């Protein structure tokens with residue numbers, strides 16, 4: 748059993764719904780999950796060892812949702828050493844925008860710069876496609892769980 752901390756960036760609720768679905772999948776596989784919808788640095792720098800799962804939509808013109816912006820500021824201003832932190836990242840966006848899924852890419856860049864290790868391919872989900880986000884994300888998560 749592993750511990751997963753899910754940090755959510757969401758404006759209209761879709762990324763939050765997706766986080767709930769992914770937590771349920773992880774719980775059904777016997778893992779322990781905690782979801783934070785007002786993510787803070789304290790939620791990352793915790794024991795026991797845990798995987799971080801970042802889930803964020805993009806708003807404005809490539810901007811982070813307001814609820815995850817405070818975490819981004821803490822990361823850029825305090826520059827904590829995140830060596831040893833293992834994380835996964837999922838973006839929700841719409842390919843009609845030139846700035847498709849920029850928010851999760853911004854967060855991913857920041858985590859990498861601070862020394863964290865992304866343990867699976869960055870998943871970007873285009874909400875204008877037919878498959879529901881949870882179906883795409885479940886396949887991706889199961890693939891990673893079966894390989895680690």
Ligand SMILES: Cc1cc2nc3c(=O)[nH]c(=O)nc-3n(C[C@H](O)[C@H](O)[C@H](O)COP(=O)(O)O)c2cc1C
Nearest residue numbers: 757758759760761762804805807809840841847848
């Ligand atoms: C005003 C507005 C601006 C958006 N800007 C972007 C964008 O720049 N890039 C992108 O990939 N998606 C963009 N989207 C699409 C959202 O990311 C997408 O609808 C997502 O599912 C919303 O998730 P949420 O409900 O968790 O906020 C935008 C949506 C709205 C309503």
